[in-house]
Amino acid sequence: MRAIRWYLKGLFPPTFTISFYVIVVVLEYLLYYGSGRISSVMYTLVFFINPIFVISGFLHVSRSREITLFELSMLASWRDVALAKVLSAFIYIIPFAVIQSTFILAEHGSSQYALTEVMFLLSYTSLGLLVSLIGSKSSGLAVAVTAFFIMPISVQILIINYIQYKMKVDQFISSVGYILNPITTYCYHVQGIVTLGLMKGLIINIVADAIFLLLFYIAFRSIQIKP
Amino acid sequence: MIVEVGSVTKILGNKEAIKDVSFKSEVDRLIILGHNGSGKTTLLSMLIGVLKPDKGKISIDGINPCKERDKILKKVSFSFEKPKFDINVKVKDYYNFMKEIADSDCVEMFWSQLGLSEAKDSMLSDLSSGQGQAIQLMQAICRNSEIKVLDEPFSHLDYVRAGIIGEYIVRKGLKIIMTTHVPEEADWLAEHVVILKDGKLVWSGKFEELNQGDYFEVMVRDSSNLPNVVAKVGNILIVKSSIEELTRLMSEGKIMGFKRVGVRRYYESYKVVS
Numbered sequence: 001m002r003a004i005r006w007y008l009k010g011l012f013p014p015t016f017t018i019s020f021y022v023i024v025v026v027l028e029y030l031l032y033y034g035s036g037r038i039s040s041v042m043y044t045l046v047f048f049i050n051p052i053f054v055i056s057g058f059l060h061v062s063r064s065r066e067i068t069l070f071e072l073s074m075l076a077s078w079r080d081v082a083l084a085k086v087l088s089a090f091i092y093i094i095p096f097a098v099i100q101s102t103f104i105l106a107e108h109g110s111s112q113y114a115l116t117e118v119m120f121l122l123s124y125t126s127l128g129l130l131v132s133l134i135g136s137k138s139s140g141l142a143v144a145v146t147a148f149f150i151m152p153i154s155v156q157i158l159i160i161n162y163i164q165y166k167m168k169v170d171q172f173i174s175s176v177g178y179i180l181n182p183i184t185t186y187c188y189h190v191q192g193i194v195t196l197g198l199m200k201g202l203i204i205n206i207v208a209d210a211i212f213l214l215l216f217y218i219a220f221r222s223i224q225i226k227p
Numbered sequence: 228m229i230v231e232v233g234s235v236t237k238i239l240g241n242k243e244a245i246k247d248v249s250f251k252s253e254v255d256r257l258i259i260l261g262h263n264g265s266g267k268t269t270l271l272s273m274l275i276g277v278l279k280p281d282k283g284k285i286s287i288d289g290i291n292p293c294k295e296r297d298k299i300l301k302k303v304s305f306s307f308e309k310p311k312f313d314i315n316v317k318v319k320d321y322y323n324f325m326k327e328i329a330d331s332d333c334v335e336m337f338w339s340q341l342g343l344s345e346a347k348d349s350m351l352s353d354l355s356s357g358q359g360q361a362i363q364l365m366q367a368i369c370r371n372s373e374i375k376v377l378d379e380p381f382s383h384l385d386y387v388r389a390g391i392i393g394e395y396i397v398r399k400g401l402k403i404i405m406t407t408h409v410p411e412e413a414d415w416l417a418e419h420v421v422i423l424k425d426g427k428l429v430w431s432g433k434f435e436e437l438n439q440g441d442y443f444e445v446m447v448r449d450s451s452n453l454p455n456v457v458a459k460v461g462n463i464l465i466v467k468s469s470i471e472e473l474t475r476l477m478s479e480g481k482i483m484g485f486k487r488v489g490v491r492r493y494y495e496s497y498k499v500v501s
Contacts, residue, residue, distance in 0.1 A: 002324075002328055005324070009315070009324070010314060010315025010316050013315055063314065064313050066309050066312075067311075067312060067313060069277065069305070069307055070307075070312075072277070072300060073304045073305045073306065073366060074304070074325075074328070074370060076300045076304070076372070077297055077300055077301075078296050078297055078300065137313065224278050224279060225277040225278070226269075226278060227271075227277075227308075227309070227378065
């Protein structure tokens with residue numbers, strides 16, 4: 001499909017991609033072998049590396065109104081442009097998800113943590129696509145930066161509040177946790193604070209992502225664009 | 228190409244950008260002419276279905292662009308004036324992509340004659356406004372589509388490059404819907420003219436209708452002693468006269484030149500000179 005081929009152009013800018021991957025791998029190596037704990041790596045991923053990575057992918061699919069019009073004309077299909085945005089966003093996260101999962105599996109030996117990392121990337125990529133519908137690229141970026149850094153922290157703070165009041169985290173908040181911060185939510189599940197298990201969390205995460213993507217697709221196809 | 232616009236109104240913010248505009252055109256080259264802020268781009272956006280009218284109906288060859296958005300995209304390709312690229316693509320990659328999906332002669336014209344090949348290693352985001360507009364126009368004009376919808380296509384191009392594209396449009400007999408604020412472009416390309424001012428329709432009709440009557444555009448350096456002037460914009464006057472009279476005035480050096488009136492008859496003065 002020509003729209004996908006178009007969206008693959010510039011998807012992995014060499015300078016950014018190489019330097020980002022090198023920094024991440026070195027950082028995670030130092031964190032893990034410095035502290036001997038996988039949690040140091042996981043928290044760095046949740047609150048620092050993952051948001052930066054997802055925002056860099058967001059910058060690729062979020063395009064100005066002028067460019068959206070240019071692409072609609074060139075590619076001649078609302079549907080194809082929408083699908084190309086979705087597919088290119090997921091193609092962007094695949095190598096990162098593979099590297100991260102492999103690292104977590106190799107060092108921690110737990111496929112569950114690797115899975116939560118993939119869930120995190122899926123959720124925020126889907127949300128990023130929705131945010132990309134905001135009129136201008138700069139305001140979309142402002143929303144994305146704010147949301148992608150704040151939402152994982154908010155989940156953490158919320159669960160800590162539950163702990164302070166010696167309460168178990170209910171199903172609804174657990175579900176929100178598995179969507180917005182699956183890594184931390186699973187960590188608290190292991191500690192017995194979050195009741196909802198990983199498999200149920202995974203299903204909820206996938207359903208939520210599917211809804212986000214469907215909303216994006218419908219909204220993009222009916223959006224009005226003022227040049 | 229049949230373009231029908233029936234009582235269309237569009238409100239953007241608190242302003243009526245288009246006010247109850249109606250016209251029907253059955254030609255291959257439709258030009259929408261108007262000053263800045265007259266509603267040209269808004270009307271064009273509704274014609275291709277990226278904006279929906281608040282009132283009224285629009286159709287191109289029987290297709291309602293707002294309801295059949297994918298269908299209209301197959302039929303029309305378009306470009307808008309602002310040539311601003313924020314994507315990470317090189318000119319040569321864009322050129323190679325276009326070669327696969329568009330008319331190759333047309334792509335080559337843009338590549339060689341319009342000078343895009345000279346910027347082949349540049350990123351689209353680094354191009355000048357003229358080169359950016361050429362990139363926009365390449366996809367709009369060369370992509371396989373029946374109708375080319377062009378918003379101020381020559382606004383950032385020098386007259387030589389604008390001439391090459393205009394000539395290509397005429398030579399190939401392309402069907403176009405084009406906006407401009409430049410009367411000369413409308414006079415050159417229009418078969419049907421729609422003139423807008425402040426979102427309202429000033430005049431709509433076939434270009435030949437503008438030529439009827441003894442009205443001329445006269446270029447002067449000093450307009451003081453010229454009879455029957457009905458409108459004046461800068462150094463161009465619209466006068467009711469005859470070819471003989473104007474030839475005499477030119478030989479006496481009182482006027483610089485003249486031509487039969489075109490879109491200026493309604494565009495510049497907004498007076499109906501019947």
